[in-house]
Amino acid sequence: MDAVIASLPQYWDGFLRTLYLSVISGIIALLVGTLLAAMRVSPVAALRGFSMFYVEVARNTPLTIIFFFAAIVLPRLGVRFEQFEVAAIIALSSYTAAFIAEAVRSGVNSVPVGQAEAARSVGMTFTQVLGFIVLPQAVRTVIPPLINILIALVKNSSVAGAFFVLELFGYGRQLSNDYGNQVLWILLGVAFFYLLITVPLGLLAHFVERKVAIAR
């Protein structure tokens, strides 16, 4: 137990870095994911194809492989990152964007057809239909699954800890080396800090689900 208290500064630093990775990657992934979903339903065949290909490949690639590529293969090819956080953010957000795209797309599909038809019948273009009518309604059904994806993102950021980024999991590994006899407490401490992020997010998802649930 005292090992945990003694290493509180490390925990705090790791907690902040986990939060930082998650927030930045989350924002990028939300933007890119929505864009990918819009491409997926757009009239241009090439955009649809690209979005489909990207989502399919990214969802079927283990995150560890992406990190392995960024951390171990790229440097041997001469690409080095000044801060490895940058690589971690790129890996996390490009991975998460695919899941967000899928969630947003199924949200778009859940909006009644009549909405889009009505919008088109008053002369709106594709971007207007999507931006003013469909997406705002899709957001309501999509928020709970999106929060679940963000929870997964927070947990996935732990993979960065295995590749040179000192976030919660990275510190956890380091500290359990330093305090070999108190591994149990050290790792429970790490778990606690993860729960500190994921449990409130989960509760939020529950709450929003009840709040915005609409009968369709």
Added chain:
Amino acid sequence: MTSVLYDVPGPKARLYSLLGSAAGILIILGILAIAVVTLAQQGIFDADRWEIFYGPMAPDVWSLIGQGILSTLAAAAVAAVIAFPLGIALCLLRISLIPWIRIPTQVVLEFLRGMPVVLMMLFVLLVFATGQFQAVVVGLVLYNAAIFAEILRAGIQSLPKGQREAGLAIGLRSFQSRMSIEFPQAVRRMLPSLIAQLVVLLKDTSLGYIVGYEELLRKIQIMADFLGPDFLFPAFFVGAAIYILINLTVSRIAIMIERRGSKKAAGGMASAIKTVDLEVNVPGTDKK
């Protein structure tokens, strides 16, 4: 393909779309070309770099890769086989009518679901001082059993109330009704999500790399360390391709089963199917 989101494109729009597509493809090809040229300058495409896959070393290299694939699949299979019944048990506890069973289970489930899988693996590895295989399997089992439990619970809750009421009315006990009336329907209804979760499980075996389990990725690294840095990229390339191919195949199977299931369900009695977007990895459900 027609969509309700836009009018059927006229000749002008089709032309623009064609031009746009061509430009996009050109840009992507350009980026690829730059990447290929950069790699080529590093000598990546020299034949001797790839010789490990067909030269005198090939049998050893491929047998190492084969071992990696086998240990990846073994961990996934063992974990899936244990996690599913455990998930059912957890689900039963979670929907128990007795509060002091239900609430602790809920806490445990929240705990397991809020935890990175790799942290659980490390925990098992260090605290219980097990082998890497056991650590990977236990980590995967704990996490996925919790997810399975939640998926099944959502499935049972999406059933019409009358199912359980009818079961109780003909004199089944609560547990009997759960097992012989509600569970079979819930499993069938949730089959797509359950299979999608199996794909996630398979993908997560790669986390074994981090705790030192000798799965595909670790074998690749061992191989590259042994052969020298020059061979890292070819080895990684082949390994990653195999990983992605396996996952894609399983995903395809999942989608096929989902299609078959949804056809059946459409003809069945289930009138108002509410698809529950429970987990992150629900494959795209077309509800159009």
